[in-house]
Amino acid sequence: MANMNLLQAINSALDIAMAKNDKVYSFGEDTGAFGGVFRATSKLTDKYGRHRNFNTPLVEQGILGFANGLASQGSYAVAEIQFGDYIFPAFDQIVNESAKFRYRSGNEFNVGGLTIRTPYGGGIAGGHYHSQSPEAYFAHTPGLKIVMPRNPYMAKGLLLSAIFDPNPVLFMEPKRLYRASTGEVPEEEYTLELGKADVVREGKDLTIVAWGAQVEMAEKAADKAAEDGIDCEVIDLVSLLPWDIDTVAKSVMKTGRLVVTQEAPLTNGFASEVAATIQDKCFLYLESPIARVCGLDVPYPLCHEKEYFVDHLKVYEAVKASMTY
Amino acid sequence: MAQDKQHQLEIVTKPSFLDGSALQIPMLQILKEDGTVHKGAKAPEIDKDLALKMFDTMQFIRILDERMIAAQRQGRISFYLSSLGEEAASIGSAAALDDGDMIMGQYREQGALAYRGFTVEQFMDQLFSNERDLGKGRQMPVHYGCADLNFMTIASPLATQIPQATGYAYGQKMDKTGNCTICYFGEGAASEGDFHAALNMAAVYKVPAIFFCRNNGYAISTPSQGEQYAGDGIAPRGVAYGMKTIRVDGNDILAVYLATQMARKLAVEENEPVLIEGMSYRMAGHSTSDDPTGYRTRDEEDAWRAKDPLARFQTYLIKKKWLTEKDAEAIFAEKKAAVLAALKKSEKVPAPHIDELINDVYDTPTQQLKEQLEQLKAHIRKYPEAYPKTASRIDGGDK
Numbered sequence: 001m002a003n004m005n006l007l008q009a010i011n012s013a014l015d016i017a018m019a020k021n022d023k024v025y026s027f028g029e030d031t032g033a034f035g036g037v038f039r040a041t042s043k044l045t046d047k048y049g050r051h052r053n054f055n056t057p058l059v060e061q062g063i064l065g066f067a068n069g070l071a072s073q074g075s076y077a078v079a080e081i082q083f084g085d086y087i088f089p090a091f092d093q094i095v096n097e098s099a100k101f102r103y104r105s106g107n108e109f110n111v112g113g114l115t116i117r118t119p120y121g122g123g124i125a126g127g128h129y130h131s132q133s134p135e136a137y138f139a140h141t142p143g144l145k146i147v148m149p150r151n152p153y154m155a156k157g158l159l160l161s162a163i164f165d166p167n168p169v170l171f172m173e174p175k176r177l178y179r180a181s182t183g184e185v186p187e188e189e190y191t192l193e194l195g196k197a198d199v200v201r202e203g204k205d206l207t208i209v210a211w212g213a214q215v216e217m218a219e220k221a222a223d224k225a226a227e228d229g230i231d232c233e234v235i236d237l238v239s240l241l242p243w244d245i246d247t248v249a250k251s252v253m254k255t256g257r258l259v260v261t262q263e264a265p266l267t268n269g270f271a272s273e274v275a276a277t278i279q280d281k282c283f284l285y286l287e288s289p290i291a292r293v294c295g296l297d298v299p300y301p302l303c304h305e306k307e308y309f310v311d312h313l314k315v316y317e318a319v320k321a322s323m324t325y
Numbered sequence: 326m327a328q329d330k331q332h333q334l335e336i337v338t339k340p341s342f343l344d345g346s347a348l349q350i351p352m353l354q355i356l357k358e359d360g361t362v363h364k365g366a367k368a369p370e371i372d373k374d375l376a377l378k379m380f381d382t383m384q385f386i387r388i389l390d391e392r393m394i395a396a397q398r399q400g401r402i403s404f405y406l407s408s409l410g411e412e413a414a415s416i417g418s419a420a421a422l423d424d425g426d427m428i429m430g431q432y433r434e435q436g437a438l439a440y441r442g443f444t445v446e447q448f449m450d451q452l453f454s455n456e457r458d459l460g461k462g463r464q465m466p467v468h469y470g471c472a473d474l475n476f477m478t479i480a481s482p483l484a485t486q487i488p489q490a491t492g493y494a495y496g497q498k499m500d501k502t503g504n505c506t507i508c509y510f511g512e513g514a515a516s517e518g519d520f521h522a523a524l525n526m527a528a529v530y531k532v533p534a535i536f537f538c539r540n541n542g543y544a545i546s547t548p549s550q551g552e553q554y555a556g557d558g559i560a561p562r563g564v565a566y567g568m569k570t571i572r573v574d575g576n577d578i579l580a581v582y583l584a585t586q587m588a589r590k591l592a593v594e595e596n597e598p599v600l601i602e603g604m605s606y607r608m609a610g611h612s613t614s615d616d617p618t619g620y621r622t623r624d625e626e627d628a629w630r631a632k633d634p635l636a637r638f639q640t641y642l643i644k645k646k647w648l649t650e651k652d653a654e655a656i657f658a659e660k661k662a663a664v665l666a667a668l669k670k671s672e673k674v675p676a677p678h679i680d681e682l683i684n685d686v687y688d689t690p691t692q693q694l695k696e697q698l699e700q701l702k703a704h705i706r707k708y709p710e711a712y713p714k715t716a717s718r719i720d721g722g723d724k
Contacts, residue, residue, distance in 0.1 A: 025499075051499060057529060062522025065488020069506075072477070072489065073427075073496030089518070096482045097489070103685045105470045105478035106461035112688060142686050166688040195691070242691040 004185040007178045009152035010040045010117070013159035014078065016189045018048050021076060024163065026053045028063060028080030028117075037082055038119060038178055060086055064093035064116070071111035072101065076163055084120035084172060085129045091137070098168040099143030112166035115159075119175035120148075121213050121263050123309060127302040133212075133264035133295075138170050139240045139273070145169040145194055146240040148212035152183045154238065157192035165194055174213035181216075197244035199251070203233035206257040206319055209248055209274055211237040214261050220312035225319045232319060240270055248274065249281040256287035257322045261315050266294040288325035291318040350560040352572045352604055355579040358632050360640025362579075369583040371420075373647045378440075379420050379578060380642055383412045383635050384653070385445070385660045386436045390609070392664050393452060393466075397613040401672060402452050406467040408433040410576070410608030413634035414539045416440050417581030418507060418601070421589060427493055427506040429477045429486040432467050433539065433607075434509045441474040445663050449671035456677040461685070484510055484517035487536065491523045491598075494532035498596060505533035505592040507585075512602075513544025515559045524566040524600065533592035535585065536563070536600045539575060541607035546620040563600030575603025576634040579641070606632070679705070679715040 004012065018024045026041055032055035035042035044053035056063050060081055067079035081087045087094070094116065102110035122131035138144055145167050149155035155173065162169035174181075200215060201222060210218040215236045222232035233251050237243055252258050258278055260271040275290040293315050301308050355366045362368050371379075390407035397405045408415065415436035419428065428437050435448070447459070451469050454462035459471055460478060470478025477486065477493075490508030497504050514520060515538055527534050538559045542549050549558070563570030569591055573580040581603055588599035606629035610617045617626075642648035679702065683694040690698075702719055709716035 023496075023499075057522070057525050059518075059522040059525070061518050062488050062491075062526050065485060065519055065522060066492035066495065066526055068485075069429075069489030069492025069494075070496050071492075073493045073500075075496045075499070077492070092482060093485060093488070093519075097480065097485050100480070102688070104460065104464050104468070104480060105472075105685075106459050106463065107685045108459055108470050108472040109478055110688075145687075242687075242693055245693070 001184045002187050003182055004152045005179045005182045006149075006152045006155050006173070007038055007040050009156040009185050010159055010173065011042055011044075012185065012187070013156045013163070014041060014044060015047065017076070017078070017160060017163045018044060018052060020189070022052070023074065024052070024076040024078065025070060026078045026080070027056050029056055029058055029082045031055060031080050036080060038175065040117070041080065060089040061093055064090035064098070067114055067116070068093055068097050068101065068111050071114040071168070072109050074113065076113040076115070078115045078117060078163055081116060081118040083130055084118045084134050085132045087118055087134060094138065094144070094170070095141050099141045101168070103143060110166070111168050114168040115162045116168070116170045117159075118170070118172055119178070120172045121174050121176055122300055122305060123176040123213070125302065125305060128299050131300040131305075133262065135172055135240055136264060136268060136270045139270050143168070144241055146172065147194055147238065148172045148174070148240065149238070150174065150212055150215040150236050151177070151181050152185045154192060154198070156185055157190050158194065158238070160189060161191040161194050169194070172212065176213050177216070195239045195242045195244060197247040198236040198238050199247065200234040200236050201232070203231040203255065205231040205255055206259065206322055207233045207235060207248070207251040207255045208315065208319065209235045209237055209258065209260045210262070211240060212263075214263055214310065217310060217312045217315050218261055221315035221319055224312065224316045228320070230319060230323055237274075243274075245277055245281065248278060252278050252282045253285045256285050258286075258290045259293060259315065259318045259322055260290065261293040261310055261318075262295070263310055264295055265297045266292060267297050269294055288322045291322055293318045345556055348561045348564060349557055350570070350572045352574055353580045353584055354574040354577050355583060356577045356637055356641055358637060360637045360644065362641075368579050369586060371579075371582065375420065376642060376647055379416055380638060380648065381656060382416050382436060382440045383578075383638065384656050386412050386416070386439055387635055388657065388660045389435065389445070389448060389664055392661070392668070394609065394613060396668060401668075402466050404466050405452070405613045406432050406611075407609040408435055410629065410633065411539055411541055411605045412436050413578035413581055413638065414537070414575040414603040414605055415509065417578035418537055418585040421582050421585035422507060423504060423589075425475060425502070425504045426589070427475050427477060427490075427497070427504070429490045429493065429506060429508045430479055431483070431486065431510045431514060432479050432481070433511070435467065435469065437509070438469055438471070438474065438476050441476060443469065443471060443474060443476070445667040446671065447471070449667040450674065453671045453674065454676060455671055455674035457671070457674055458677070461681050462677045484514040484519035486510070487514070487520050487523035488526065490534050490536070491527040491530070491532055494527065494534035494598070495530055498532055503593060505535060505589055507535040507537055509537045509539060511544060512538055512540040512549045512559050513547065513553055515562070516553060521562075524563065524568060524598075527598040528567045531596040532598055533596055534598045535588045535592055536598065537585070538600065538602045539605055540602055541605045543607050543611070543621070545611040545615060558602055560600065560602040568600050569597050570600045570602075572602045572604065575605030576632045576637065578634060578638050605634075675718070676714050679719060
């Protein structure tokens with residue numbers, strides 16, 4: 001075990017994957033010898049050479065096009081998009097190519113070796129274009145897997161699973177926690193199952209569902225609610241596609257109340273999908289309406305970030321409202 | 326490194342602009358339109374067997390395209406994309422490759438696939454989306470793919486395969502396979518961002534890739550010159566990206582073969598990516614959904630008909646005494662019979678089983694997908710007459 005922050009955990013996962021299999025390649029803008037703007041790919045060029053870990057020209061659609069081709073050839077392509085906000089030039093390559101590669105060919109070809117790493121989320125004074133949480137766009141696309149870790153331990157185990165999973169995986173890293181989140185992480189290889197939610201804390205009164213950095217807000221809200229005698233169960237969804245309906249449904253059947261929280265804007269966010277599915281599965285168990293605690297439907301703001309941000313107080317208020325409905 | 330280069334720049338003290346037409350790239354032609362070899366030109370070394378295989382494939386694709394356009398008009402298939410007039414570009418280039426080289430096409434390279442050995446039955450099964458189609462009936466006609474033949478499955482979005490070719494070739498280079506990737510696309514697709522990303526990355530990484538642009542004059546109705554681009558076509562872009570580049574007469578199968586053969590050598594032996602621009606003409610509509618009379622003249626089409634790649638190669642072969650008119654007619658008749666027979670067979674083969682609907686979204690179907698399929702099947706059982714293609718076999722043992 002070693003104390004690592006989330007970036008170090010990701011770096012460790014990449015290091016292990018590249019040592020384990022020489023067909024693992026890591027690339028993106030500034031990710032070569034420099035190690036990436038966040039240093040997630042530090043020292044990988046020193047260790048594995050500039051043909052295994054390298055810079056790309058500044059072209060996201062090219063990065064994903066290249067990555068799809070490399071993965072279809074049988075390699076493990078780990079492509080970094082520097083910020084989730086800049087993934088959209090690559091949207092076509094991800095949605096029309098990565099996601100459909102196996103299906104459209106009748107399994108003649110696949111890009112299972114593809115992993116797309118990208119930092120997402122706010123809380124860093126990044127304004128419109130360094131703060132977004134674009135997971136819902138991709139969660140609407142059959143054929144992709146989407147994983148969003150909440151801490152260093154989860155990040156490392158999930159990234160190692162993602163790289164060697166036989167399906168293309170979008171791995172979204174909570175950049176607010178890159179250095180802020182630290183914890184004990186095994187130095188050796190380990191994997192965590194994709195598609196499996198994690199019950200972060202058990203409770204009997206109400207279920208809070210979150211993913212990625214937002215799990216921290218859910219936990220803080222649960223702490224505050226506990227002071228009021230409300231016993232919250234907190235579930236980290238971990239994977240958005242496919243997502244673990246059973247774990248959430250089981251929890252809501254027990255608690256009868258659900259608050260779903262996400263950083264992204266309310267309308268058409270993944271929280272809406274969770275709410276719709278759970279009302280379908282748990283309708284007769286519900287004691288109050290399912291609440292969604294999300295960002296406002298505005299572009300991610302700068303000077304009003306604190307007001308916009310889905311903090312623990314907003315989640316706490318939703319918990320109380322649900323309990324007193 | 327970039328700074329070093331800046332320091333070496335020649336200094337001038339008077340402003341002068343390079344003209345957009347400063348780089349005019351000539352076109353390689355070995356066979357004249359009358360089928361004779363240019364004086365001073367040297368035909369590539371192609372033996373009789375290879376030449377006849379190329380001719381045979383051209384004949385096959387010509388009759389396949391003509392017959393399937395007709396089949397679409399009869400309502401037997403939903404859609405078709407022909408390569409009429411462009412057979413030399415795909416077949417001449419495919420003939421210069423190794424079978425282990427990857428082919429990534431757009432959707433007008435059925436000639437390359439036929440050259441690799443895709444059978445007439447395999448073509449028909451895809452066109453009819455039946456249960457023998459390797460693509461499991463999931464894509465529109467002409468979206469062929471075959472792993473055994475190293476022919477990447479075609480996708481409709483334009484130019485997406487170009488950066489993929491760069492990535493695929495990177496993997497080939499790292500694995501030291503000794504193979505390359507050829508990537509076909511049209512001059513319209515070369516306006517897409519993916520084209521520029523791909524060529525730049527290929528030149529930067531020095532990958533064994535051949536980018537083959539079929540400049541066929543039109544992107545659906547948009548003419549290339551003046552509306553798709555203002556410059557000297559696609560070839561100068563290769564030079565701008567720091568890549569070996571050549572322009573060839575795409576209707577001259579010998580020029581196409583020679584250029585591709587040399588390009589392959591550069592790609593595989595020196596890791597030099599190459600751009601080839603083959604100048605040709607799309608004799609048919611963009612697809613069976615398109616009517617070219619709305620945007621071009623009969624005279625223009627006739628002028629290009631005179632440059633027909635198949636007739637030109639046939640004349641060459643006859644002059645070389647490797648073929649007679651009678652042989653050509655016999656090959657044509659044989660191909661036609663094979664196409665008609667396969668068509669009749671394939672259109673009777675049923676669609677893939679409904680269970681295939683959820684396979685291959687992931688390596689194994691998710692729980693949610695299984696549930697959705699069961700719901701769908703329950704619905705079909707309730708209204709079988711509304712879903713005749715699958716209702717009768719829904720609970721059958723097949724697959």
